[in-house]
Amino acid sequence: MSGLFRVFEAGERLLVEQAELLRLDSREKLGSFAARFGLGALGALCVFTAWLGFLAAAVVAFDALPLGTRLALAALAQLALGVGLIAAARSRNKGDEGHGDA
Secondary structure, eight states: OHHHHHHHHHHHHHHHHHHHHHHHHHHHHHHHHHHHHHHHHHHHHHHHHHHHHHHHHHHHHTTTSOHHHHHHHHHHHHHHHHHHHHHHHHHHHHHHHTTOOO
16 A cells, blocks of 8 residues: 555656646746847837838928928828838738638
């Protein structure tokens, strides 16, 4: 009977150790994901501020036009770019719908 007890005890220790390894591995993966997400968010912020700087430079560069016209043209360019990107995303999404695993 004591041999059977030792087998169960060893199995229990093995399960506890496996759970601890899984916990440590999950913590490491979570830290790695958080670091990648943080760097990606910082990169997106830099790209966004650069884009705003580009728009401001475009508004200043065309100083021959009235300020209202320059701002309207910048807004129109943003609108056209946004609509184009949304249309591209929608057409790409529709193309992916037909390629599902059956």
